[in-house]
Amino acid sequence: MPRTLHAETVLGQSLFQKISNCRVLMVGAGGIGCELLKNLAMSGFRQIELVDLDTIDLSNLNRQFLFQKQHIMKSKAEVARESALKFNPNINIIAHHANIKSPRFNVEWFKSFDIVMNALDNLDARRHVNMMCLVANVPLIESGTEGYLGQVTAIKKDETECYDCQPKPVRRTYPVCTIRSTPSQPIHCIVWAKSYLFSQLFGLPEDDDDERLEAEMTQENVKEIENLKKETQALKQIREAMGTADYPQKVFKKVFTDDINRLLSMEDMWQNRKSPVALKYEEIEKLVTEGNSQLNNTEESNTLKDQRVWSLAENFVVFLDSVRRLSEKLMKEQANNPNASLSFDKDDPDSLDFVTATSNLRSIIFDIEPKSQFKVKEMAGNIIPAIATTNAIIAGMIVMQSFKILNEKLNECKTIFFDGSRRPQIFLSESLNPPNPECRVCNNTHIILKVNTKKATLRDFLDKVIHGRNDDMDIGEVIVEEGGRIIYDVEYDDNLDATFEQLQITDGKLVSVKPDDDIDEQNSSIFAISHRDFETPNTWFQVDGEPFAARNKISVTKSNSFSKQKRKLEESEVDTFEGLSRKRPAMNEEILVEDDDIIVTDSGTQKLIVID
Ligand SMILES: Nc1ncnc2c1ncn2[C@@H]1O[C@H](COP(=O)(O)OP(=O)(O)OP(=O)(O)O)[C@@H](O)[C@H]1O
Ligand SMILES: [Zn+2]
The missing domain is CATH 3.40.50.720 (NAD(P)-binding Rossmann-like Domain)
Known part of the structure; x- marks a missing residue:
């Protein structure tokens, strides 16, 4: 059968x-x-x-x-x-x-x-x-x-x-002041550990935190933003001590004691909030010597270590040790490449130890519930099983x-x-809904451009394919782009005599051409490049389609057999994942953190800044 x-x-x-x-x-x-x-x-x-x-x-x-x-x-x-x-x-x-x-x-x-x-x-x-x-x-x-x-x-x-x-969907965002000065949830401390402290200590030195902070400046937070800038500068100086025996201790005292004391001195900030409690290095060190850390208990399996919440002393030990391990790793890489830097990787045990211990110490300071390493991995890595x-x-x-x-x-x-x-x-x-007339992707005209990429130049393309058409439509000045780079616009004509191949516009690439006056970007033509060695002499192009056809359309609204009425959803039902709009009940906030980059935004200015 x-x-x-x-x-x-x-x-x-x-x-x-x-x-x-x-x-x-x-x-x-x-x-x-x-x-x-x-x-x-x-x-x-x-x-x-x-x-x-x-x-x-x-x-x-x-x-x-x-x-x-x-x-x-x-x-x-x-x-x-x-x-x-x-x-x-x-x-x-x-x-x-x-x-x-x-x-x-x-x-x-x-x-x-x-x-x-x-x-x-x-x-x-x-x-x-x-x-x-x-x-x-x-x-x-x-x-x-x-x-x-x-x-x-x-x-x-x-x-x-x-x-x-x-x-x-845009990724979940947090105001910069929440992350840097007034955290109130575990995720705020995790974002601070992963996206701020990790990159300040082990990321690219030129990573410019000041620019982000300035973008977040409003009338109310001018003073605090200035303070945060100073805080970052002071941390940069401490970073110069990387590799010395007391480097982890210096970092600890800076971020968990001095910076917290500085925040405490801003009394207005704590009028309606619980004020943080700075950590004292020597006191916790004493707890450790008195044996308050289970971490060296060889009888405890790795799984258990992952799943229980560590004590203050344990977070302290892991913090110092992970700073030492990551510093050694970075310095080793910098010996071969002076520009080397580390970036957070949830699967790297050193990075994960650092983020777990750092975020938990900060949580303890702000009276927020600390989390197990397993949970921190899930939240920092945005993992949904x-x-x-x-x-x-x-x-x-x-x-x-x-x-x-x-x-x-x-x-x-x-x-x-x-x-x-x-x-x-x-x-x-x-x-299914009909195409959205506002969509910049499907409202464009899509054309296959067969072209001898070795012979044809950008000038040939503009003269013959874009401007030399017989449809009485002068498209005027255009902007040509490929893979996010500008190849040509009215003020940038350096590439006119380069061939497609020299411009790396080869078989399989997509080239977008849009009229310079097309503010809404709804009349672009997308040319899919297909290389051809034409047999006819001096023939370099064959255009399968009509460029800028969308311009000729009287109305962009299309009619078809599909329902145009979308069922109106309850607000709590609407959410998104990987860009597909979807309905579902509101989810636990921790799960909603999207993507590895966290964007910090000031709700007042609507500016989005990736701080990863
Ligand atoms: N640009 C791409 N070209 C080809 N394959 C891709 C591309 N991007 C993603 N994929 C593949 O799509 C698949 C998506 O599957 P899935 O979501 O299960 O991911 P996974 O990597 O197998 O699992 P997880 O991310 O949970 O470890 C993966 O196998 C991935 O390699
Ligand atoms: Zn579309």
């Missing part, structure tokens, strides 16, 4: 045939990807390409079931392929151990697929695939999970919202959506929100 008989019977001959002929691209072979590849192999897909840049880690094995212990350090894409072929050896899977952003995955390669499925974990790669699918005009199924929460949606050029149609079942359910949903697309019933696709913790209603769905 053929393996696919069951799927064939359930899906019917017609759909099963479409599935067999469908060329599918899967991006990401992690938590969702492993489940998805198994589903594809079992439901009759026969032509699958998959891309993943990573290798298998021990921590993947609890949920990425295509991988086993003997596969650690091997390519995820290749091992996923081998394991999936065991489910169904009669299919064709091509695995690429590579970054999907690599130029070899150009628009023409994307065009060769009938459907693209994302199983990614980051905004940048998702945005890239979204853009490539828009340019190639291939339907994309987007997905994401976070703990018990999951989401799937379908994207099709000109018919639905694209990945970038809805604004992406992945749940295998959520990934499996979402991977199933992706395949269900693909059936609708293959049956040419895109209008039956939905955005599906899954919340495994909200029983009994674990699924919510919403009709």
